[in-house]
Amino acid sequence: MDIAVVGAGSLGSLLGGLLAREHDVTLVGREPHVGRVRERGLRVTGVESFCVEPAAATEVPDAADLALVAVKSYDTAGAAAALADCALDACLSVQNGLGNEATLADALDCPVLAGTCTYGARLTEPGTVAYTGRGEVALGASEGGPSQVAERVGAALDAAGVVTTVAEDMPTRLWGKLAVNAAVNATTALARVENGALADGPAREVAHDAARETARVARERGVDLADERAVALVESVVADTAANRSSMLQDVADGRRTEVDAINGYVADAAESPVPVNETLARLVRAWERGVSSGG
Structure with a gap:
C-alpha cells in the first residue's frame, strides 16, 4: 500500500517507520527532520531498533492509497486543505482530541476513518525517533459499525507488524x-x-x-x-x-x-x-x- 503519513512528528514518524518495513511510505513533515530522513533514512531506537528509508517531503504527494494523519489538532484544517488536492482511497486520523475526523471529511472525497493509538514515541533528533512503548492502533468508521475500508486499512497495518484492532465501537x-x-x-x-x-x-x-x-x-x-x-x-x-x-x-x-x-x-x-x-x-x-x- 502507498501511504502518506501527514504529520511526521514523534508518533507519525514511528508509525511511518513501522509501516515502511512493509509498504511504500512518504513522511510529510517539517525540516530539518524530513531532510535528514531523505539523506540518511529514518532511525528508530528503543523497543525495536532499525533503520528504514521512506520518502520524505514537506508537501503531501499527488496521490496515495492511504493518508495517515498525525498532525496536532490545531493543524487539522491545514492538513485537510493540503490533502484535498491529493487523490486518496482512504484517510485515517490517529490524532488527539475530538472533531478531527469531521474536519477532514468536510474537505476530502474519500472515506475518513477514526483511530486511536497508544504507541509511545519521541523525536530525539532530526531523523531519529525513540520507540518508547508498544501499543495498539484501533480504527473504524467514526460513526461506528462495520466498514470494509477499515478492514482493508487494518489489514495493511497488521501486515507491517502494527498491533491493530478494527473496531465497530x-x-x-x-x-x-x-x-x-x-x-x-x-x-x-x-x-x-x-x-x-x-x-x-x-x-x-x-x-x-x-x-x-x-x-x-x-x-x-x-x-x-x-x-x-x-x-x-x-x-x-x-x-x-x-x-x-x-x-x-x-x-x-x-x-x-x-x-x-x-x-x-x-x-x-x-x-x-x-x-x-x-x-x-x-x-x-x-x-x-x-x-x-x-x-x-
Missing part, C-alpha cells in the same frame, strides 16, 4: 481516549510531572475528576461511557506509561502551543452542564500559552 473508544487525554495531559503539563505521578498523590483525583466529567459529557451526547470505565482507562494508561512525559508536557517544556482546545476545551464546549475541572485545566493551560506567545 469507535465513538466509545474516541470518548474513552478523550477521557484519558483530558485526565493526563493538562494535569501532567501543569504539574510538570511524568504520567506515573497520577497513580497516587494530589494530582490523582484531579485526573480522575477530569475523566469522570468527560464520561458524563459523552453520555450526554449518546455515547455509553461509564465513569468507572473512564477512570479505569486512566489508571491503566498511567500504569503502563508511568515513566513517560505526556505530549502536552513535552509541548509545554518546549514552549510550544498545546492541544488543550481539542481536549479539555472540547469537553467544556460540549458539556450541557458545568465541568469545572476541565474548564479550569483548559483555562490554566491557555493562560500559560498566552504568556508564552506574548513573551512573558
Whole structure:
C-alpha cells in the first residue's frame, strides 16, 4: 500500500517507520527532520531498533492509497486543505482530541476513518525517533459499525507488524481516549510531572475528576461511557506509561502551543452542564500559552 503519513512528528514518524518495513511510505513533515530522513533514512531506537528509508517531503504527494494523519489538532484544517488536492482511497486520523475526523471529511472525497493509538514515541533528533512503548492502533468508521475500508486499512497495518484492532465501537473508544487525554495531559503539563505521578498523590483525583466529567459529557451526547470505565482507562494508561512525559508536557517544556482546545476545551464546549475541572485545566493551560506567545 502507498501511504502518506501527514504529520511526521514523534508518533507519525514511528508509525511511518513501522509501516515502511512493509509498504511504500512518504513522511510529510517539517525540516530539518524530513531532510535528514531523505539523506540518511529514518532511525528508530528503543523497543525495536532499525533503520528504514521512506520518502520524505514537506508537501503531501499527488496521490496515495492511504493518508495517515498525525498532525496536532490545531493543524487539522491545514492538513485537510493540503490533502484535498491529493487523490486518496482512504484517510485515517490517529490524532488527539475530538472533531478531527469531521474536519477532514468536510474537505476530502474519500472515506475518513477514526483511530486511536497508544504507541509511545519521541523525536530525539532530526531523523531519529525513540520507540518508547508498544501499543495498539484501533480504527473504524467514526460513526461506528462495520466498514470494509477499515478492514482493508487494518489489514495493511497488521501486515507491517502494527498491533491493530478494527473496531465497530469507535465513538466509545474516541470518548474513552478523550477521557484519558483530558485526565493526563493538562494535569501532567501543569504539574510538570511524568504520567506515573497520577497513580497516587494530589494530582490523582484531579485526573480522575477530569475523566469522570468527560464520561458524563459523552453520555450526554449518546455515547455509553461509564465513569468507572473512564477512570479505569486512566489508571491503566498511567500504569503502563508511568515513566513517560505526556505530549502536552513535552509541548509545554518546549514552549510550544498545546492541544488543550481539542481536549479539555472540547469537553467544556460540549458539556450541557458545568465541568469545572476541565474548564479550569483548559483555562490554566491557555493562560500559560498566552504568556508564552506574548513573551512573558
